[in-house]
Amino acid sequence: MEQVFSCGTSPIVGLRFSLHPMADNFIEIIKGALREADTSNVWMHTDDVSTVMRGKQIHVFDTVRAIVLYAAKTGAHVAFNGTFSIGCPGDSAGDVFLEKDDILLNEPQIREIKQYVSSQFALYPMNNPDYMSVIYTEVARAKEHGVFNESMHYASGLHGDIHQVFTFLEESFTHARSDQYKHLVMTVNMSINSPSHKGDA
Numbered sequence: 789m790e791q792v793f794s795c796g797t798s799p800i801v802g803l804r805f806s807l808h809p810m811a812d813n814f815i816e817i818i819k820g821a822l823r824e825a826d827t828s829n830v831w832m833h834t835d836d837v838s839t840v841m842r843g844k845q846i847h848v849f850d851t852v853r854a855i856v857l858y859a860a861k862t863g864a865h866v867a868f869n870g871t872f873s874i875g876c877p878g879d880s881a882g883d884v885f886l887e888k889d890d891i892l893l894n895e896p897q898i899r900e901i902k903q904y905v906s907s908q909f910a911l912y913p914m915n916n917p918d919y920m921s922v923i924y925t926e927v928a929r930a931k932e933h934g935v936f937n938e939s940m941h942y943a944s945g946l947h948g949d950i951h952q953v954f955t956f957l958e959e960s961f962t963h964a965r966s967d968q969y970k971h972l973v974m975t976v977n978m979s980i981n982s983p984s985h986k987g988d989a
């Protein structure tokens with residue numbers, strides 16, 4: 789049955805992201821990762837700059853985690869950047885992918901893949917006058933999860949096992965919004981298989 793959401797109350801999560809493999813066969817790595825992941829629980833469209841993905845939060849995070857891991861397991865040095873958004877006032881209706889069940893389609897295939905990642909994330913709790921305390925709470929959560937790396941201007945550094953980092957990012961994306969402040973944006977940059985990481989992995 790089609791669900792109808794009034795303006796700004798759609799629980800759909802949107803993600804726009806790019807992969808930048810630093811390898812001659814970058815086309816194969818990008819297209820291969822997009823193809824290898826099971827994307828049947830999300831709506832996805834790729835253009836010459838980026839890929840957009842929309843759906844239930846659990847499926848967006850499950851699918852992007854798989855895409856990043858499939859690019860990573862080629863061994864190439866890969867950069868990922870993505871912007872997650874929920875509650876955008878313009879985001880409403882027509883979202884059939886919200887009717888999918890909660891069974892994760894990628895998790896069983898990717899859970900055993902080991903990968904170190906160094907990343908930076910930033911939260912933008914839109915319209916929330918208390919946004920700095922939201923951000924401090926989430927930085928404290930990163931420390932509790934054991935993935936916090938360092939403080940920096942305009943972002944916070946996260947690193948470690950990529951599964952732990954993605955699990956933290958999804959939890960943080962859930963907690964940094966509220967019924968009152970529904971619109972949240974989160975940016976994530978990841979560096980994978982970088983020669984700078986020798987000894988960290």
Ligand SMILES: Cc1ncc(C[n+]2csc(CCO)c2C)c(N)n1
Nearest residue numbers: 805806807815818835836837838839
């Ligand atoms: C996730 C993701 N989606 C799209 C692009 C843009 N892009 C750059 S090269 C290439 C393959 C040749 O068409 C594509 C699609 C990207 N970098 N990462």
